[in-house]
Amino acid sequence: MKRMIIILLRNPLSLLGVILVSLVVLSAIFADFIAPFPDHRGAVVDFVHFNQGPTSRNYMGTDLVGRDLFSRIIYAFRISLILGVVVLAIATPVGTFVGLFAGYLGGKVEFILMRLTDVFLSIPPLVLAIAMMGVLEPTLMNAMLAVTVMWWPWYARLVYNIARSEREEGYVLAAEVIGASNIHIALREILPNCLPAIITKMTLDMGFVIIIASSLSFLGLGVQPPTPDLGSMVAEGARYLPDSWWLTVFPGLAILIAVFGFNLIGDALREILGADQ
Amino acid sequence: MNDVLNIRDLTLKFRGYTGVTDVLHGVSLNIQAGEKVALVGESGSGKSVTARIVQGLLQDLKSAQIKGDLFFEGHNLNRLSAHEWHALRGTSMSMIFQDPTSSLNPVFTIGTQFTEVLRRPDPKLSKVEAAARAGELLNSVSIHDHDRVLNAFPFQLSGGMNQRVVIAMALANQPSLLIADEPGTALDVTVQAQTLNLMHDLVEQSGTAVLFISHNLGVVREFADRIYVIYRGRIVETGPTRAVFKNPGHAYTKALLAAVPRITGGGIPDIPDTDDAFFEPMVVHNGGQA
Numbered sequence: 001m002k003r004m005i006i007i008l009l010r011n012p013l014s015l016l017g018v019i020l021v022s023l024v025v026l027s028a029i030f031a032d033f034i035a036p037f038p039d040h041r042g043a044v045v046d047f048v049h050f051n052q053g054p055t056s057r058n059y060m061g062t063d064l065v066g067r068d069l070f071s072r073i074i075y076a077f078r079i080s081l082i083l084g085v086v087v088l089a090i091a092t093p094v095g096t097f098v099g100l101f102a103g104y105l106g107g108k109v110e111f112i113l114m115r116l117t118d119v120f121l122s123i124p125p126l127v128l129a130i131a132m133m134g135v136l137e138p139t140l141m142n143a144m145l146a147v148t149v150m151w152w153p154w155y156a157r158l159v160y161n162i163a164r165s166e167r168e169e170g171y172v173l174a175a176e177v178i179g180a181s182n183i184h185i186a187l188r189e190i191l192p193n194c195l196p197a198i199i200t201k202m203t204l205d206m207g208f209v210i211i212i213a214s215s216l217s218f219l220g221l222g223v224q225p226p227t228p229d230l231g232s233m234v235a236e237g238a239r240y241l242p243d244s245w246w247l248t249v250f251p252g253l254a255i256l257i258a259v260f261g262f263n264l265i266g267d268a269l270r271e272i273l274g275a276d277q
Numbered sequence: 278m279n280d281v282l283n284i285r286d287l288t289l290k291f292r293g294y295t296g297v298t299d300v301l302h303g304v305s306l307n308i309q310a311g312e313k314v315a316l317v318g319e320s321g322s323g324k325s326v327t328a329r330i331v332q333g334l335l336q337d338l339k340s341a342q343i344k345g346d347l348f349f350e351g352h353n354l355n356r357l358s359a360h361e362w363h364a365l366r367g368t369s370m371s372m373i374f375q376d377p378t379s380s381l382n383p384v385f386t387i388g389t390q391f392t393e394v395l396r397r398p399d400p401k402l403s404k405v406e407a408a409a410r411a412g413e414l415l416n417s418v419s420i421h422d423h424d425r426v427l428n429a430f431p432f433q434l435s436g437g438m439n440q441r442v443v444i445a446m447a448l449a450n451q452p453s454l455l456i457a458d459e460p461g462t463a464l465d466v467t468v469q470a471q472t473l474n475l476m477h478d479l480v481e482q483s484g485t486a487v488l489f490i491s492h493n494l495g496v497v498r499e500f501a502d503r504i505y506v507i508y509r510g511r512i513v514e515t516g517p518t519r520a521v522f523k524n525p526g527h528a529y530t531k532a533l534l535a536a537v538p539r540i541t542g543g544g545i546p547d548i549p550d551t552d553d554a555f556f557e558p559m560v561v562h563n564g565g566q567a
Binding site: 169171173174181189 | 332334339363364365366367368371372374375376378379380381382383384385393394397443
């Protein structure tokens with residue numbers, strides 16, 4: 001673990017990733033102290049300063065009702081990160097257990113679980129999420145639900161493939177011979193060998209979940225105003241391009257920073273943990 | 278009758294897409310307490326599946342049809358519940374495989390895996406006790422720097438070292454039967470000889486019976502008291518090792534012995550892949566108790 005952190009900080013690219021991610025995470029956690037106008041995350045109207053470019057008062061300009069964009073972006077990070085963490089915290093274990101038991105036990109279990117997974121995988125992910133959001137009320141909770149439902153099958157596939165190949169390894173046979181139970185073998189022997197790949201995928205996925213969630217709110221199906229969300233901010237500003245460029249460019253850059261940071265760390269972890277098999 | 282293992286008329290068929298394949302046609306063999314018995318045959322002759330059946334590993338497979346009686350220490354294994362059979366594995370019978378390095382899980386240290394083995398009969402064993410016991414056992418396989426080995430991961434040790442670790446683990450719970458499925462075939466010859474000598478001495482001391490599965494006649498000759506020759510799922514010859522080597526009775530055994538390369542040269546003899554004579558009835562040497 002310590003060794004991993006040292007390697008992460010030594011490589012310039014992964015160091016950049018660590019810096020970007022810490023920037024995003026810290027500003028999300030301490031949003032209340034960093035944001036110059038904390039109350040602007042809600043329904044505030046300030047027509048004196050509406051639709052202004054970057055100034056020394058509003059570093060990133062103001063939106064159409066005069067709210068400080070910088071403050072709103074920082075609060076939007078909070079939403080994005082919560083969404084990413086919750087989605088992965090549910091999708092990863094679900095997908096992992098489905099894949100693990102399908103891969104190790106084989107037979108009927110494998111058939112049922114993996115065909116179910118294939119059904120989910122056969123629908124384009126964004127389409128599935130959009131369809132779900134069309135039926136459900138567009139709230140943060142439902143956005144998380146929709147993204148989770150489209151996300152777990154990828155983990156099931158990943159872990160299934162690893163478990164399938166690990167099942168043939170000598171140590172699994174040796175564990176069977178020594179009288180280990182199926183659950184012990186799946187959780188204590190095979191799962192630890194899947195962890196590097198899972199951790200790497202989770203880090204990479206943080207970025208992708210943020211993009212998907214932003215796409216949903218860009219389409220108006222995600223988090224609803226006045227709650228700040230990077231995707232809906234971009235969508236709102238897109239109508240006023242290129243004149244009021246700050247309305248789209250800054251939230252867009254914010255998405256880029258978060259996704260780029262997580263991707264850089266994910267790539268580095270893939271190298272370090274050797275999950276590239 | 279103090280047979281540790283007695284297999285009577287074991288047949289095995291695999292049901293596949295193309296129909297039923299006969300693998301074992303009535304194999305019978307017995308091993309007495311403390312005896313070292315070798316099961317010798319070419320690839321695909323049914324050596325390994327026999328071992329798996331004794332361990333109860335093939336029974337779960339839907340496509341395998343298994344018939345025949347298996348007696349382990351006087352108990353009929355087929356009458357045991359899955360739970361009782363499971364309880365025997367790792368305690369009364371254990372097994373060693375071809376490739377020692379892959380038999381150990383790469384993400385755990387040797388110490389962790391050793392503790393798991395020792396906790397099999399005694400789940401409450403403390404970490405300290407387990408480490409001490411593991412140290413003793415490693416000593417018995419001539420590994421003297423226990424601390425380094427117990428803290429190492431399997432890929433940090435050499436194949437010969439891992440083989441000795443695996444032997445120590447297999448004998449840790451004093452099983453009455455050890456099945457060695459081509460142990461050390463993945464290792465080079467000198468290391469293989471070294472570890473087999475160690476294993477030989479250890480099982481002599483502990484009185485563990487061994488079913489030694491191999492195609493390497495040179496190793497078998499050194500190791501086993503008695504041998505069974507298996508060909509295409511049939512036992513074709515059995516008897517004390519020396520008698521079988523000195524005076525092979527069955528056509529297949531003769532061919533097998535002729536195939537052993539000799540240091541005096543002469544090249545590979547011309548032996549047919551199969552021959553009607555190979556299907557002749559079984560030859561039992563004097564002293565064989567099958």
